[in-house]
Amino acid sequence: MSRVEDQYREACKYLAGGVSSSTRVNKALGHPLLFDRGQGCRLWDLDGKEYIDFCCSHGATLLGHGDxxxxxxxxxxxxxxxxxxxxxxxxxxxxxxxxxxxxxxxxxxxxxxxxxxxxxxxxxxxxxxxxxxxxxxxxxxxxxxxxxxxxxxxxxxxxxxxxxxxxxxxxxxxxxxxxxxxxxxxxxxxxxxxxxxxxxxxxxxxxxxxxxxxxxxxxxxxxxxxxxxxxxxxxxxxxxxxxxxxxxxxxxxxxxxxxxxxxxxxxxxxxxxxxxxxxxxxxxxxxxxxxxxxxxxxxxxxxxxxxxxxxxxxxxxxxxxTQPGFYKHIFTIADRLYQGLNGIFERRKIPARAQGLGARFGIYFGVNGPIRNYRDAVQHHRDQMLRFIKAAIDHGVYFHDYGGAACHHGFCAATTVADVDDALQRLDDAMKTLAF
Ligand SMILES: Cc1ncc(COP(=O)(O)O)c(C=O)c1O
CATH class of the missing domain: 3.40.640.10 (Type I PLP-dependent aspartate aminotransferase-like (Major domain))
Structure with a gap:
């Protein structure tokens, strides 16, 4: 058994549901992923596996881990x-x-x-x-x-x-x-x-x-x-x-x-x-x-x-x-990541779209056209999203699913263009394993 699974089992003996916050369970995994450490845009779980982090502490670590x-x-x-x-x-x-x-x-x-x-x-x-x-x-x-x-x-x-x-x-x-x-x-x-x-x-x-x-x-x-x-x-x-x-x-x-x-x-x-x-x-x-x-x-x-x-x-x-150039970098990464994701979806004929502004974004599955409100978002295919997230995590890209209609994801300012390209390659490999 992996250390992540072992530790989660131990946590369940003392913490209600094995977590300190209900939404910390990643619905795509059915349990929380337990992390040992983070640096910049990367996280390592208790088994030493490395991930590019597109949750970023649910939005709290905009500068990245360990800034x-x-x-x-x-x-x-x-x-x-x-x-x-x-x-x-x-x-x-x-x-x-x-x-x-x-x-x-x-x-x-x-x-x-x-x-x-x-x-x-x-x-x-x-x-x-x-x-x-x-x-x-x-x-x-x-x-x-x-x-x-x-x-x-x-x-x-x-x-x-x-x-x-x-x-x-x-x-x-x-x-x-x-x-x-x-x-x-x-x-x-x-x-x-x-x-x-x-x-x-x-x-x-x-x-x-x-x-x-x-x-x-x-x-x-x-x-x-x-x-x-x-x-x-x-x-x-x-x-x-x-x-x-x-x-x-x-x-x-x-x-x-x-x-x-x-x-x-x-x-x-x-x-x-x-x-x-x-x-x-x-x-x-x-x-x-x-x-x-x-x-x-x-x-x-x-x-x-x-x-x-x-x-x-x-x-x-x-x-x-508030330093000069901070948001120029955010928008450079945002453009490359969101265009890259939509490019993968298009190329692999996956019915999904990424929609983002600045450092946070959503991915919607099985929808036609832009998402304008909750009523649009709740129509997207959660089962497809969960499979996407599970495959992404298997390939070393961390997305978190809270269980809502659609979830917000994000990157941190420590993310470089090379990190985006690395993440897109991992996601492309992950998508090869999925049929929608
Ligand atoms: C828009 C908005 N308001 C309030 C909250 C609650 O914040 P916290 O989780 O720090 O209590 C959140 C948390 O996700 C949020 O996104």
């Missing part, structure tokens, strides 16, 4: 005794850099996870507007708290009508009745959004969205969609929240809001902001953020908020993202 700049920053905090739950100059330096880099940020707060960031952001929106309801989009994912964990993975046969999508709960055990505080609308449909918004504007605290919908692979909505979102929310005193936990730094230093040229009132940041350490943030307009205690009356606290190791790592990472 020396992040390592040095962490070492310096360790040398200072890494006090926990205290502030120092690093928090201000990172907050200042983020406010200078991300269009909507005038003030911000650090949290540990993306789920906490969206949870606090929604509470703040309610406190500021005095209204209760939140409008969210079908399929968009905003973390693991009960308020918004609806319609994140609705089965294709239970979607309901477009004008009244099913509030399909993302888990059992959720507090009953929370869905009455939500308005649910299909993504990337300005017409349906406008109709629902006009009906509910008087009771809406906020509209929250993934500005680029990476949780369904990669969907860039129409310019009209974002224009309507921004115009109507502004006209009616409803806050617009961009959940940039996944999109931040992916295609521009200012994230999707810079790329799309739409400035929300509030946003959340996560994953890449911490350079691979547990860091997230919420922030936006000063008048709204001032409602947080102690200046205001809305609570946001946490023992581990702004852990010094995470903040130092984040400062090193965001400094790297």
């Amino acid at each position: 020396p700049r992040v390592r040095k920053a962490i070492d310096q905090v360790l040398d200072r005794g890494f006090p926990c739950s205290y502030e120092n100059e690093l928090h201000t330096e990172l907050a200042k850099l983020l406010c200078q880099t991300i269009p909507c940020l005038e003030r911000l707060r650090f949290t540990c996870s993306g789920s906490e960031a969206t949870m606090h952001c929604l509470r703040l929106a309610r406190a500021f507007t005095g209204k209760q309801k939140i409008l969210k989009f079908e399929g968009n994912f905003h973390g693991y708290h009960d308020q918004v964990m609806y319609a994140i993975g609705t089965p294709a046969n239970q979607l309901g009508p477009e004008t009244a999508p099913t509030m399909f709960p993302g888990s059992t055990g959720m507090t009953q009745g929370l869905d009455q505080h939500l308005v649910l609308v299909p993504y990337n449909r300005p017409d349906l959004f406008e109709a629902a918004f006009r009906k509910h504007a008087h009771e809406l605290a906020a509209v929250i969205c993934e500005p680029v919908y990476y949780n369904a692979g990669c969907i860039i909505p129409s310019a009209e969609f974002h224009e309507v979102l921004r115009r109507l929310t502004r006209e009616h005193g409803v806050l617009l929240i961009f959940d940039e936990v996944l999109s931040s730094f992916r295609m521009a230093p200012g994230g999707a809001q810079e790329y799309l040229k739409i400035t929300p009132d509030l946003c959340t940041l996560g994953k890449s902001v911490g350079g691979g350490q547990a860091l997230s943030a919420l922030g936006g307009r000063k008048d709204i953020m001032d409602r947080l205690m102690p200046t205001g009356d809305c609570q946001h606290s946490g023992t581990y908020n702004g852990m010094q190791i995470s903040v130092a790592a984040g400062l090193a990472a965001v400094t790297a993202y």
